[in-house]
Amino acid sequence: MESVPDSTRGGDGREVVERDVTSVPPAGDAAVAERYRLLLDLSPDAMAVHQDGKIVYVNSAALDFARVSSPHELLGHPITDFVHPDEIPRMIERLVGIGDETGATTSPEEMTMLDAAGVPRPMEVTSVRTLWLDEPAYLVILRDVISRKAIRSAAAEPAPAPLLDRLRTLLGGLIQPVLVVGEDGGIELANPAAETMFGPRCAPGESIADLPLRFVDGESPVTQCLESRSAVTDATAEITTQAGRRWLSCSCRLIEDADAHPIAVVSFVDVTERYRERTRLAWDAVHDPLTQLYNRAGILDRLDAQIAELSADGDPACVTIYYIDLDSFQLVNDSLGHAVGDEVLHTVARRLAAVTPESGAVGRIGGDEFVLVAKHSTEDSASDIDRQIDAVRTAIDQPVPVSIRAQPLTIRASIGVATLDKGDTATPTDLLRDADIALGEARKASRVPYVHFRVQHREQLQRRQRIEEELRRALDSDTGQLEIHYQPIVSTASGALVALEALLRWNHPELGPISPTEFIPLAERSTLIDALGAHVLETASAEVGAIAELRPVMLSVNVSRRELDHGDFLDRLRRVVTRGPRPAESLCLEITESAIAPIDRDLLDLLAGIRALGVRISLDDFGTGASTLSELYRMPVEIMKTAKGFVDALREGPNARRILSGIVGVAHSVGVRVVAEGIETAEQAGIIAEVGCDYGQGFHYGRPLPLGEIMADGPLIATGPLVSEQT
Numbered sequence: 173m174e175s176v177p178d179s180t181r182g183g184d185g186r187e188v189v190e191r192d193v194t195s196v197p198p199a200g201d202a203a204v205a206e207r208y209r210l211l212l213d214l215s216p217d218a219m220a221v222h223q224d225g226k227i228v229y230v231n232s233a234a235l236d237f238a239r240v241s242s243p244h245e246l247l248g249h250p251i252t253d254f255v256h257p258d259e260i261p262r263m264i265e266r267l268v269g270i271g272d273e274t275g276a277t278t279s280p281e282e283m284t285m286l287d288a289a290g291v292p293r294p295m296e297v298t299s300v301r302t303l304w305l306d307e308p309a310y311l312v313i314l315r316d317v318i319s320r321k322a323i324r325s326a327a328a329e330p331a332p333a334p335l336l337d338r339l340r341t342l343l344g345g346l347i348q349p350v351l352v353v354g355e356d357g358g359i360e361l362a363n364p365a366a367e368t369m370f371g372p373r374c375a376p377g378e379s380i381a382d383l384p385l386r387f388v389d390g391e392s393p394v395t396q397c398l399e400s401r402s403a404v405t406d407a408t409a410e411i412t413t414q415a416g417r418r419w420l421s422c423s424c425r426l427i428e429d430a431d432a433h434p435i436a437v438v439s440f441v442d443v444t445e446r447y448r449e450r451t452r453l454a455w456d457a458v459h460d461p462l463t464q465l466y467n468r469a470g471i472l473d474r475l476d477a478q479i480a481e482l483s484a485d486g487d488p489a490c491v492t493i494y495y496i497d498l499d500s501f502q503l504v505n506d507s508l509g510h511a512v513g514d515e516v517l518h519t520v521a522r523r524l525a526a527v528t529p530e531s532g533a534v535g536r537i538g539g540d541e542f543v544l545v546a547k548h549s550t551e552d553s554a555s556d557i558d559r560q561i562d563a564v565r566t567a568i569d570q571p572v573p574v575s576i577r578a579q580p581l582t583i584r585a586s587i588g589v590a591t592l593d594k595g596d597t598a599t600p601t602d603l604l605r606d607a608d609i610a611l612g613e614a615r616k617a618s619r620v621p622y623v624h625f626r627v628q629h630r631e632q633l634q635r636r637q638r639i640e641e642e643l644r645r646a647l648d649s650d651t652g653q654l655e656i657h658y659q660p661i662v663s664t665a666s667g668a669l670v671a672l673e674a675l676l677r678w679n680h681p682e683l684g685p686i687s688p689t690e691f692i693p694l695a696e697r698s699t700l701i702d703a704l705g706a707h708v709l710e711t712a713s714a715e716v717g718a719i720a721e722l723r724p725v726m727l728s729v730n731v732s733r734r735e736l737d738h739g740d741f742l743d744r745l746r747r748v749v750t751r752g753p754r755p756a757e758s759l760c761l762e763i764t765e766s767a768i769a770p771i772d773r774d775l776l777d778l779l780a781g782i783r784a785l786g787v788r789i790s791l792d793d794f795g796t797g798a799s800t801l802s803e804l805y806r807m808p809v810e811i812m813k814t815a816k817g818f819v820d821a822l823r824e825g826p827n828a829r830r831i832l833s834g835i836v837g838v839a840h841s842v843g844v845r846v847v848a849e850g851i852e853t854a855e856q857a858g859i860i861a862e863v864g865c866d867y868g869q870g871f872h873y874g875r876p877l878p879l880g881e882i883m884a885d886g887p888l889i890a891t892g893p894l895v896s897e898q899t
Contacts, residue, residue, distance in 0.1 A: 218295075221302065222251040223309035225345025237295070237314055238288040245288060250347050251312070256284040256292055257441040258405040260348060261425030264437050266299060267310060268338050268427065274308075276301040282317050335427075336361055339437075349440040353380050353394055355433060369413070369440070380438070385409040387422075397424040397436050408447060409440075419447035462514060463521035466535030468604075471543050474533035475600035478547055482594050490553050494544040494564060494622075495588040495607035496524070497615065501540035504581065512574050516581060523567035527560075543604070550593060557589060561622050586614040587622035609633050640694050642680060647703045654678055656712050657876035660887065661728065661847060661869045664861040668890035671726040671760070673869065674712035675876045676704070696732055705735045709748055715879055717753045725889060728760045728790060733767035742781050749785055756786030760811065764792045771806060783808040790847070794835070805842055812839050813869075816850030822859050833863040840864065 218237040221229035230238075230246050238246055238254065255263055266278045278299045285295045293316075300311040336352065339361055343350045349366035351359055351374060362374040370383055380394055386409065387393065393407035403425040411418050420440045428434055458470030466474060478491045498520065505513040517536070524542055528534040532546040544564065548556035564587065571580035588611030592603050610625035612633070617623060646653045654676060661671035678686045695701040709729050716727045735741055749756045761782060768775060768791070779789060790811035795818060814835060821828035836846050848860040851870030860868055874882070 218314035220246070220251070220312050220314075221304055221309050222312065223304050223307060225250050225252070225347070227251055228304055228309070234314070237285075237293070237316075239291075240288050250345075252346055252348055254286050254288075256286055257348075257421055257439070257443075258423050259283050259285075260346075260350075260439045260441075261403070261423050261437045264339070264342060264350070264439075265425060265427045267342055268335060270299060270301050270310075272301065272308065272338075274301055274303055280315070285314065335435075351380065351438040353398075353436040353438055355398060355435070357381055357394070357398070360435065366440070369411070385411055385420075385422075388419075393422050393424045394436055394438055397426060398434070401426060401434070408443070418442060418444045460536040463517055463536045465521050465525065465542070466533055468535070468537040471533065471535040471537060471545065472600045472604065474535075474545055475603060478533075478545060479592065479600065482547070482592070489547050490550050490591050490593045491603070492546050492548050492553070492557060492560075492589060492591045493603050493607045494546070494560065495590070495604070495611040496542040496544065496564065496568075497586045497611055498540040498568075499584045499586055499615075501583075508574070508576065512576060515574050516572050516583065519572050520568060520583065523570070524564065527563040527567050529560075537604075543607070548591075553591065557591075557622075557624070561587060561589075565621065586611060588612070588614050588625065589622050590625040606630065636694055639683070639686060639691055640698055640700070642683070643678070643691055643695060643700055643704070646678070646680075647700065647707060651707060651711075653680055654707065654711075655878065656708060656715065658712075658716075658879050658882055659869060659876040660874040660882070661726075661867050662873045663890055664848075664857070664865055664868050666890060667873075667888065669725060669887045670867060670890045671728050672716065672722070672879075672882070673728040673762070673876075674708055674730075676708050677876075696734055701732055701734050702738050705731060706744060709745070713748050713752045713754070713759065719879070719883065721883070721889060723754065723758070726758050726760050726788070727754070728762050730762045730764075730792070733763070736763070736767075736775070736778055742778065742785075745782065745787065746785055749787065757788060760788040760790050762790045762792040762813070765794050768807070776806065779808050791844075793849075809844055811847060812844050813847040813849050814865075819848055819850045819852075819856055819860065819870075822856060829859060829863060832860070832865075836864040 213231050215231060216233055218234040219229075219231045220227055220234050227246050227249050230243050234246065235241065235243065240246060252260060252263075262283065266281070270276050270278050278297075280296050280298045282294060283297045284292050285297070287293055296315040296317050298313040298315075300313065302309050302311045339352055340363075343352075343361070343363035346363055347365055349369045350363045351366050352361035354360050357379050359374055359376055359378050359380055361376060362370070366374050372378075373383055374380075381392070385392075388408040388410065393404035396402075397404045403423070405423045407422045407424075409420045409422050411420060419442075421443045422438065422440055424436050424438045426434045426436055458466060458473060460467045475491065475493065482489055482491055498516075501513065501516070504516055517540070520542065521534075521536060524534050524544060528544055529546045532544065534542065534544045536542050544560070546556075546560060548560075565585070568583055568585045572583050573580045588607045588609065590603050590607035590610055592598050598606075606625040606629075609629045610623045613629055614620065614623040623629075655678075657675050657677050658672040659675060660669050661673060662668060663670050676688060676692075678688075678691055680686055692701075692704075695704045712727055712729055716722050716725070745761075749759065782789060788810045789808060790813060791807070791809045792813045793815045794812050795815040812835075814832065818828065818832050818835070822832070832848075839846050845866040846864070847867040847869055848856075848865040849869050851857050851860065851868045851872045853872060856870075857868055857872055
């Protein structure tokens with residue numbers, strides 16, 4: 173074959189001709205040869221010549237295909253660098269079938285090729301047997317299947333040489349390890365790259381089963397290919413080499429020799445870095461990066477596996493999940509820092525892993541929340557659960573050493589337990605949810621070792637969720653469900669009405685009357701308490717202000733600490749006071765003793781701001797919180813309500829009376845008047861009057877009622893010492 177002498181130096185130093193002419197006119201006809209060379213370069217089809225597995229020629233369209241700008245970026249590279257690993261066995265089969273006669277071609281066939289960056293590109297590929305510098309070579313013609321779908325067929329000539337001889341020549345220049353395996357699993361041929369990787373074990377006559385390969389999915393793809401007569405691609409195998417563990421992608425494809433006996437062409441591509449990255453991502457997807465335990469996704473996977481095993485297992489068993497929360501862990505982070513918090517989590521994780529059954533699993537699914545999964549015998553599940561709880565508590569209750577202080581930390585935990593028996597239809601997500609619900613109950617029942625989930629726990633939670641949703645809806649668009657009742661506060665001296673306490677009532681159209689003891693705590697734990705408090709304050713002020721006879725009567729409204737901490741509380745209070753018809757001193761805010769703790773500078777400033785508006789402050793439920801009588805002088809309080817327990821204790825003996833009398837005396841000494849709450853009998857009313865309580869409140873004087881019903885009874889209204897007297 174004549175060659176046009178347009179050459180350059182290849183990467184290995186030898187002369188590489190950049191343009192070749194296949195089947196060109198004689199070299200003497202220079203004009204024709206030049207036109208033919210120009211025709212190749214201007215062809216819209218990508219063309220490349222490879223010899224001994226290396227690229228020796230590319231035209232301009234091939235540069236476009238590979239997305240490079242210079243032939244030097246392609247010349248000298250193995251042709252297999254631009255063939256997808258899964259396509260290599262098929263490429264070998266095609267080249268073997270083409271024969272040795274110059275000009276023989278393959279049929280156009282769609283294959284996945286790779287550009288210089290490794291990006292897959294579907295191409296229509298035709299291979300032509302040619303000569304390059306008078307030596308056998310292959311011309312590859314590539315057409316983009318997206319832009320050109322024309323497929324032309326050409327019959328391949330029968331192979332004139334034995335198949336293995338042709339394969340030996342063809343595979344010798346490949347850098348990828350390739351084996352040819354017979355139908356019995358015996359190795360018939362190994363190219364030099366395979367011999368380098370596998371050593372003498374891949375010599376002809378050896379069995380491929382004896383190679384030091386461990387296939388990740390278990391079954392050998394060679395066996396699958398030989399048995400199914402179908403190609404197998406991208407099977408991952410592990411091999412240990414002198415450089416350490418490596419991972420290979422194995423593809424296998426059948427071809428037939430001259431006697432129609434199937435043989436398998438098995439190619440390997442080193443995918444170690446890709447496999448490690450994929451494995452790392454898969455591991456990260458189900459593990460917690462801090463503790464290395466399972467994360468939520470990992471625990472759900474393990475739960476799913478445990479439940480599947482439970483269904484298949486003939487023995488009676490149950491899957492149990494332990495939802496563990498570290499009590500007051502936020503305090504560790506806030507006081508000692510997150511680094512110390514991480515140390516604690518590491519220690520707890522290690523200890524929990526140590527007490528997790530071998531067949532179980534443990535994970536961290538939240539900041540300080542852990543989940544342990546175990547399978548127990550149904551016949552003795554209660555005892556098994558108790559033993560596991562004891563092991564968990566023993567592990568966590570041990571002092572936890574930390575780096576920044578000599579004294580170890582004491583950590584305690586709340587635990588919720590949920591169980592799934594064989595035959596139950598609950599999902600892993602259901603079981604995790606139920607254990608979380610039980611954990612919520614365990615947090616409230618601090619003296620029990622754990623709470624085992626019961627259906628009523630879920631029903632109670634669902635009711636709380638619905639009540640919160642319905643309360644939000646009522647405040648947004650249907651406040652007619654909300655009604656304010658008023659309970660009288662009377663003078664112990666005259667029995668006259670001196671104040672009314674506003675108490676919210678809720679009558680839901682479907683759920684019926686809902687107790688304040690049920691919905692008020694839910695509002696306080698959510699963002700609803702601000703809207704609820706504003707509604708009561710504004711509505712009660714308007715209702716009482718609309719009745720002229722109640723002008724001397726003080727309106728008392730309860731306020732939570734969360735409302736006080738809201739940034740615009742004082743502005744909201746000012747708007748209510750300035751818009752209403754009643755003087756500011758006729759409004760009193762009741763704050764429970766427990767709500768004011770701790771008594772800090774911000775709280776004292778806020779209370780002072782309230783008093784500056786003229787609004788009075790009452791300390792409610794005195795005796796139930798952490799404050800003492802000695803702290804009364806620090807707060808601008810005018811009225812103090814004693815807790816109901818003081819009145820209830822009056823019937824138990826004289827000491828209760830002396831204590832109540834002492835409280836009244838100290839309060840009066842600092843200018844604070846006293847309301848005794850919970851008066852239910854005439855006897856109690858008489859005693860509180862005798863010990864000096866200024867006012868009384870309770871069922872003895874009147875139950876909470878709508879304002880219209882109270883006024884209909886024609887109450888005796890005092891001239892209002894609470895209003896007229898200033899402190």
